[in-house]
Amino acid sequence: MLKLNNISKRFGGLPALSEVTFYVTKGKITALIGPNGAGKSTLINCISGIIPADQGSILFEEKEISGLQAHEIARRGVARTFQNLRVLPRLSVLENVLCGLTVKSDHSFLKAMLRLPALRHQERFLRLKAMESLDLFGLTKKADWPMAALPYGDKKKVEMARAFVANPGIVLLDEPVAGLNSEETARIGVLVKQMRTAGHTMLLVEHDMELVMDISDHVVVLDSGRCIAQGTPEEIRHNPLVLEAYLGKIGAAA
Amino acid sequence: MTPYQDLLQFIFSGLTSGAIYSLIALGFCVVHNTMGIVNFVQVDFVTLGGMLLFSGLFSFGLPMPFALAAAIIGVTLIAMLVEWIGIRPSRSDNQLVLIFLTIGISIILRGLMKLIWGKNRMAVPPLSGEEPIRILGATIMPQAIWILVLTALAICGLVLIFRHSSIGLAMRGVAANQEAAAIVGLHTGRVKAVSFGLAGALGGLAGVLVTPITTLNYDVGVLLGLKGFAGAILGGFGSFPGAILGGVSLGLLESLTAGYLSSAYKDVVAFVVLLLILFVRPKGLLGR
Ligand SMILES: Nc1ncnc2c1ncn2[C@@H]1O[C@H](COP(=O)(O)OP(=O)(O)O)[C@@H](O)[C@H]1O
Ligand SMILES: [Mg+2]
Numbered sequence: 001m002l003k004l005n006n007i008s009k010r011f012g013g014l015p016a017l018s019e020v021t022f023y024v025t026k027g028k029i030t031a032l033i034g035p036n037g038a039g040k041s042t043l044i045n046c047i048s049g050i051i052p053a054d055q056g057s058i059l060f061e062e063k064e065i066s067g068l069q070a071h072e073i074a075r076r077g078v079a080r081t082f083q084n085l086r087v088l089p090r091l092s093v094l095e096n097v098l099c100g101l102t103v104k105s106d107h108s109f110l111k112a113m114l115r116l117p118a119l120r121h122q123e124r125f126l127r128l129k130a131m132e133s134l135d136l137f138g139l140t141k142k143a144d145w146p147m148a149a150l151p152y153g154d155k156k157k158v159e160m161a162r163a164f165v166a167n168p169g170i171v172l173l174d175e176p177v178a179g180l181n182s183e184e185t186a187r188i189g190v191l192v193k194q195m196r197t198a199g200h201t202m203l204l205v206e207h208d209m210e211l212v213m214d215i216s217d218h219v220v221v222l223d224s225g226r227c228i229a230q231g232t233p234e235e236i237r238h239n240p241l242v243l244e245a246y247l248g249k250i251g252a253a254a
Numbered sequence: 255m256t257p258y259q260d261l262l263q264f265i266f267s268g269l270t271s272g273a274i275y276s277l278i279a280l281g282f283c284v285v286h287n288t289m290g291i292v293n294f295v296q297v298d299f300v301t302l303g304g305m306l307l308f309s310g311l312f313s314f315g316l317p318m319p320f321a322l323a324a325a326i327i328g329v330t331l332i333a334m335l336v337e338w339i340g341i342r343p344s345r346s347d348n349q350l351v352l353i354f355l356t357i358g359i360s361i362i363l364r365g366l367m368k369l370i371w372g373k374n375r376m377a378v379p380p381l382s383g384e385e386p387i388r389i390l391g392a393t394i395m396p397q398a399i400w401i402l403v404l405t406a407l408a409i410c411g412l413v414l415i416f417r418h419s420s421i422g423l424a425m426r427g428v429a430a431n432q433e434a435a436a437i438v439g440l441h442t443g444r445v446k447a448v449s450f451g452l453a454g455a456l457g458g459l460a461g462v463l464v465t466p467i468t469t470l471n472y473d474v475g476v477l478l479g480l481k482g483f484a485g486a487i488l489g490g491f492g493s494f495p496g497a498i499l500g501g502v503s504l505g506l507l508e509s510l511t512a513g514y515l516s517s518a519y520k521d522v523v524a525f526v527v528l529l530l531i532l533f534v535r536p537k538g539l540l541g542r
Contacts, residue, residue: 048437074439086437088430091423099427102420103439123420162438 001026001201002047002170007056007066009042009225016042017225019056024170024203024218029196031212031233032205034222035245040205041083043222044174047203048080049073061169075103077169081159081176083205087147093158094143097130100162133165134158137191153184160191170201177208189215213237221245262392264513265506270398270467271481272505273405277460278482279489279497280412281453286492287429288449291349294356295336297479298363299454302329303461304470305371308378318381326458333454336363337447367472380466401463408459409498415452416494425449488528490541499539504528 002024009017016039024030032040046053049070058066065073079100088096104126134140137157142150150158156176163171176192177185189211196202196215206212212219212233219236221229223245229236236242278300285293306328310321340359346352380397387394416422427435428445435442460482461475468474485504489496507527512520532538 050433050437070433070436071439071441074437080437082434086431086434088427088434090430091426095423095426098423099435099438099440102424102427123418 001061002203003057003059004043004047005057005059007043007046007053007058009039009046009051009054015225017046017053020222020225020227022220022227022230024201026201027196027199028217029192029202029204029215030218030220031216032203032220032222033207033209033212033236036207037224038222039225040222041174042225044080044172044203044205047073047172048078077103078172079103079163079166079168079170080172081156081163081174083174083178085155085159087155087159087162089146089148091147092143093139093145093147093150094127094130094134096147096158097133097161097165098126100133100165101126101129103166103168130161130165133161136164136194137161153180156180156188157191160188164195164200168200170203171195172203172205174205175207176204177206177211185211256391259391260513262390264509266389266392266394266398268506268509269502270394270401270505271508272485272502273401274460274464274478274501275482275485275504276498276501277405277408277456277463278479279486279501280409280494281456281460282483282486283492283494283497284425284449284453284456286486288425288446289352291352291356292483292491293450293453294353294360294479295333295340295363296453296457296482297475298360298367299329299333299457300461300464300475300478300482301367301470301472302332302363302454302475303458304378304465304474305367305461305472306458307462307465308371308376308470311378318379322381322462325462326455329458329461330451330455333457334447334451336454337450341450342443342446364472371472373472375469375471378462378465378470395467397463397466404459404463408456412452412456412494421445421448425452484525484528488531488538490538493538493540493542496538496540503539 005021007017007020008015020043032043034040045051047058049068049072053066056066057064060076060078065076065078088099131140131143134143137160139154139157139161142154147155147158160176177188180188185208192202192204193215204216216233219230219233220227221236221242228241228245229239231239278296281296281299282293285291303325306325307321310316310324311318316324336359341352341355344351344355380395381400383396385396387396387399416426424440424445425448427440428442432442435445460478464478465474481504482501485501486497487500488504489498489500504524507524508520511523515523
């Protein structure tokens, strides 16, 4: 499904990612964990084309996607959410989700102009899909709200609704529960599981170990830009390297 | 003439020039909203509209409706070309650099227009008839009615595009957050080119409508463009209703000053009022 091979990225002289290699399996939730600054968000940015990787290859559905621009990668079926939100503040909630369907839309502006009646039909269909997605995330009542009026937790849900709406091949979730309270966290956990049941493939970056152990099928651990371990949640829980990486950081912080 | 008729006359003429300023102001706003810059080429879109209309009528012998449509489409395409070969290759996000680029392109375009159409003033005929019409005691030229009607239609079209089309959603998306727009699969460069095209269409329409009542030469758009820019700022730069309100206010201010004080002072008074309003409301009338 998604194969990362030897991905490296430096900022200035400092390595943020060093030769990261792992695979994401279709229909599974792969968790990417690691202490703060480990390079998790950087890796997500490289996959989605927000920043180019310095070297390595990224195969998505057997095709090379590294080097493509973000919008091209999105059109191949890679959707994502951001750790610190990239919503479209002046648009309504529904319009934000509609934007997620851009990847499915006909990209020729001229054609779009010429086929107005057909477009009308298509527009109604798109709205229906967007509303379905909002419904899934419990936001039906707020569909016409301006984005700026939503509380933080709902904004995160809108981003997820936008990422899932077009039925992408994979969704990259960068810390979907960061900044949420435990109740909201549990709710998102349920939603993510629901999404897997519906057949979605996900790469989930998360800090909340409990959540990760609960919902993921495969766990990859990143520390200082290196992939230090991977395996089932059970294996990771008992891996001494992982314990050291985590306890070491906590020890240093204390 | 009664005082009432005078006032009506001034209001009509103010609305007419205000409509032109509004179209230009809207052009400034469309590009500002997707790229965050002031696009100074907007002033040349106005001139180009007039020039292409002139050539369509007299060099190609097109009938007025076709010449008009061809001129607007022509400016739209040129505007997209400006974004494509003039702005995009710079690959810069620095807004000062981009604004400077638009100033440079504006100077180049004006030079080209001087080369192609010469320095002489030219006259473009009005869309229809030169017989003034009397409405409620005021006399207005048919061209003024065309200006008001076509401007109103253009504004409706703009609202439809922005509120109810996927292209409009794309433009608003890019305006709101470029990174978010890219990860949902929008080619931000292409969306920006479309916004340039739309700005060109608005400027071109202003040009074809206004040149029959002014005269036409290679820099006719500069002063008009400045007024449109002022209208956009007065309304709150970037806001569409603001651009319309700002443009119309400026037009009315000018014509009332010209009518009741002296036409020699109309620009001065209009700009003094503009400054005063901005002192009180720095964000403009409808700015966020
Ligand atoms: N755009 C950037 N420019 C420079 N350094 C960056 C940039 N993005 C991330 N970094 C650095 O890369 C490292 C990894 O950051 P990040 O990927 O955000 O970590 P994580 O998401 O795992 O907490 C950090 O040291 C961070 O300072
Ligand atoms: Mg991060």
